[in-house]
Amino acid sequence: MIELKNINVVFNVKNTKVYAVKDVNLKINRGEVFGIVGLSGAGKSTLVRTINLLQKPTSGKVIIDGKDITHLKGELLRKIRLNIGMIFQHFNLISGKTVYKNVEFVLKANNYPKNKRKQKVEELLKLVSLEDKAKAYPANLSGGQKQRVGIARALANNPQVLLCDEATSALDLENTEEILNLLKRINKKYGITIVFITHEMEVAKTFFNRMAVMSSGKIVEINDVYSIFANPKAKVTKSLINKNLNIELSPGIEKLIQVGELVKLYFKGDRSIDPLISDVSKKFNVNLSIIHGKIDYINDKPLGILIVNITGDKEEIEKAKLYMKENVSGIEENYNLQKEVNPIE
Structure with missing residues (x-):
């Protein structure tokens, strides 16, 4: 046209x-x-x-x-x-x-x-x-x-x-x-x-x-x-998307997390609704705490972000992260919460 x-x-x-x-x-x-x-x-x-x-x-x-x-x-x-x-x-x-x-x-x-x-x-x-x-x-x-x-x-x-x-x-x-x-x-x-x-x-x-x-x-x-x-x-484009999908957390939340490792997970398409957290908890000797997350639906297709804290034996944590890598579209290990708490900085 x-x-x-x-x-x-x-x-x-x-x-x-x-x-x-x-x-x-x-x-x-x-x-x-x-x-x-x-x-x-x-x-x-x-x-x-x-x-x-x-x-x-x-x-x-x-x-x-x-x-x-x-x-x-x-x-x-x-x-x-x-x-x-x-x-x-x-x-x-x-x-x-x-x-x-x-x-x-x-x-x-x-x-x-x-x-x-x-x-x-x-x-x-x-x-x-x-x-x-x-x-x-x-x-x-x-x-x-x-x-x-x-x-x-x-x-x-x-x-x-x-x-x-x-x-x-x-x-x-x-x-x-x-x-x-x-x-x-x-x-x-x-x-x-x-x-x-x-x-x-x-x-x-x-x-x-x-x-x-x-x-x-x-x-x-x-x-x-x-x-x-x-x-x-x-x-x-990445800058515009990141600002839109940014997860805002309350200042001080990072001080409450003293042990384990923070991981940021990215989900795309149908896998966004898979029970990943439940599967990881059952398969590996680790504890998972969900810190924050969101799912957007764009043209009826899901796009999600999840921040989790993993605690447990170091070897088990590595196995859990490897499993998550294979089942999500992207993963950010050793995630720095400060980026979400103070996104302008």
Whole structure:
């Protein structure tokens, strides 16, 4: 549905060329939810705005549904943009217009038949569950409600592509979940291709089919979401994943563990739910204490981390660790709890 070929975006800052986007090649499939993640300044927003040419690339090609749109202007570009909806971080609503008028405004701007506007606006407000807010003004809405108005407005022209620029970063957890669930329903019902940029890895875990990771204007990694979380390749990806999966422990917990050895275990896929701790206790003369752990489910597949303290005879501990190595996806021996207690350090 979307193909970006050798995209570069260069700005001149004090007579110096700054690459906001550098040599990006990307293909996004029809009907998928594709995420672009990275730290602030990575180039995510600049890249996503090249898709509808709000940001003209310095070089490269933007191809939508098989058509090169890179050099389109005027009426031809406007027609292409009608097929690409966009929602923003800060909603961009017209404060002096009601919810109804905010949505109708888009229809008016695109010469939607006047006698059909009322029905269309009502359909869109029903889709985003805001029928009862038609006469309300943006100032009287919650953040989640404002973003739902933004979604209704973005869908007014029946687009095939929906671009979401940090669409949940201004929302609390409850409203974020609400907006993501709404977008999932829209994607499933209408088959709209969604491109969603964010720095929030929780959003990536629960919402994307595939994702690209950006750093310093470049895409450093592309894969399905589970593969990226389970086996990150690039340094920046590992950092983002580790922060998201980090286990926070109370200060002082390490002082309570005076004997034995700490081991951190990593579980992936179906083996995440195997009774490993029980098996080790039965097979070897060791005692296992679970210090902390968590399991995430990404696209319905488990990914887990467990920190355990092993005590007993040294030889038996080594046998137990060898058995665990053979039955988990990764193991970190002689684990330093201080990393979890003081993760910033």
